[in-house]
Amino acid sequence: MLNVVILGSTGSIGRQALEVIESLELDCRVTALAAHSNYQELLEQCHRFSPSRVALVDENSALQLKESSGELDVEILQGQEGLIELASDREADLVMVATVGFSGFLPTLYALRNGRKVALANKESLVVGGELLAREVPEYKELIIPVDSEHSAIYQCLQGEKRESVKKLILTASGGPFLNTSPEHLPEVTPAQALKHPNWAMGPRITIDSATFMNKGFEVLEAGWLFGVELENIEVVVHPQSIVHSLVEYQDGSVLAQMGTPDMRVPIQYSLTAPGRKSNSFPALDLNSQSLSFHEPDTEKFPCLRLAYEAGKTGGTMPACLNAADEVAVELFLKGIIKFTDIAKYVEMAMKEHELVSEPSLEDIIEADRVTRNELKKIVARLG
């Protein structure tokens, strides 16, 4: 029986995790749940899973949950501290961090500091905080099971292998909705077009990040920290069918790949059963009549991928700047204030103006995030 804590239980990953636990009757007990502010759904989840504790980041929502929870036997925590307390629970066998944004970093850090296994679905924790985490919890690599489909693929390909046998990691990218759009038409694409991902249904920011290849850049940085591989040994290959989820090339020339239908429930389930597996009734992959193609990404057309590598190689607070600038730029694009091609332009500007702090503390990272957001908004206001 696995005691599981799920942070971000009302988000897309959290919901699917609960669905998987319930429908597959996994040998799990959901001991705690946390969400940002959706107290109605959290209440409904309390009825279904009877956690002993829950937390809501938003304090008003926590109050409302307290009022509506009635006879329910559940302890209700609030704020970021609430999440951290749940993440630190030494009775939890696995903490799934499925919150959005860099706020997922602290619960991840606390869970790992307490020697908990973490099923990590929060990208920013490693993209922005990887360097800090590596200093604070040197053994973190042994404790994290990735939930992202690409990283889950690599994790599966690495089972039973020695880390020193790895030559390179190869992340696949669907290429997003503009793979075949000519570069001169890119400035005109609309948010509605950018939000139509060909293969995966995801939240708005990650969908835009997929369209710009920034998401793949984040995944490269994340993979570097997760698997302890240098960025020059991590490649991206465009694979429009999203059937091969990622690959590992070994020293002897052997390449292992993990494949499947594009269904997030599979890597979510794996993070709960690894290294074991359990059968499910999700649609299986039928290789027959498949044709899988692969080609190099075009970093001229999609400069965000190059910027992410640069930020990762620079290290320090640069990835925090990259992430903050991208978040602001994506928001401005979604509001129709800047063009699609401006996203990379503004991120590059922010990175150029960034005052780098090496070996940053948590405060340095938070400050880099804050300053980048403010400065970028000023730049856009000035130029716009």
Place this chain on the structure above:
Amino acid sequence: MLNVVILGSTGSIGRQALEVIESLELDCRVTALAAHSNYQELLEQCHRFSPSRVALVDENSALQLKESSGELDVEILQGQEGLIELASDREADLVMVATVGFSGFLPTLYALRNGRKVALANKESLVVGGELLAREVPEYKELIIPVDSEHSAIYQCLQGEKRESVKKLILTASGGPFLNTSPEHLPEVTPAQALKHPNWAMGPRITIDSATFMNKGFEVLEAGWLFGVELENIEVVVHPQSIVHSLVEYQDGSVLAQMGTPDMRVPIQYSLTAPGRKSNSFPALDLNSQSLSFHEPDTEKFPCLRLAYEAGKTGGTMPACLNAADEVAVELFLKGIIKFTDIAKYVEMAMKEHELVSEPSLEDIIEADRVTRNELKKIVARLG
């Protein structure tokens, strides 16, 4: 330091194994070598690798080796008994069985009985003798590392996984030279055309067996014994590019695949270093610009695949009949006596006439082999 015995050292696999050991400076000592009759090459190998013992199946060749070995400090054995003695050596850490035909079964059996690890490149040992081997050495699965590229691929995909997590094995088939030949033209194809394999350079029988899909059928039966998977859970998919060497589908819908350039040195090397790996300078796979296609095999056009499944499901001496009939039929085709499409026809006839022995002894298997060959030659003489 791994003490390695190589049986079949002057054949294609044996030679490449020695090349790999030498060029990669693997941490191996070649303690014994054996060949059928090529004493000149075996002598040359003695000079390069200084084995303490060698064996030649052909007794005249063994005599000639003794005469030409001069000052060389090597013990020379002869006959099938010589091979068995080398295979049984309890100082050997790994016995590579790379001989051709069912004669590889006895050395394999003796090596396994003595608890030796076996790098198995001899198909017939398991196709024909799998049932007997499973009875004689119940723990054989833990001791065999496959050398065949498809089985090596599956073996690699199974590392770190639990056997009960496996849903099915998927063997890839290049489809051979007649994949796109229309069925009505198949009866006219010549041995020269059949000997042109699109991706792999191999001996004549296995190349013809690839053209008829019988080779893939043998591989299905071999995989069944190697990995303890029922034949109904082993599928064949045609993949003309021979980049994906085979795949494992797990219970949760995840599919792991092993890929690489079609180069036998890679699985040979892996069988010597597994579960570790070592870097080499063989051409690496470049996924960029690759397009990989998959489709179902046509068992109407290539009935040998269906016959192999049938023989495997029947069990007993039927796989021995299948193998013997195929060997005779391929020989007759290569001599221009029967048509390409007659190979399957005669194999099917032989299987229909075969007097099945269940739970066969070694003698039963040898007798089934002998009777099938004689009967089939009679049938062909009568019909031809």
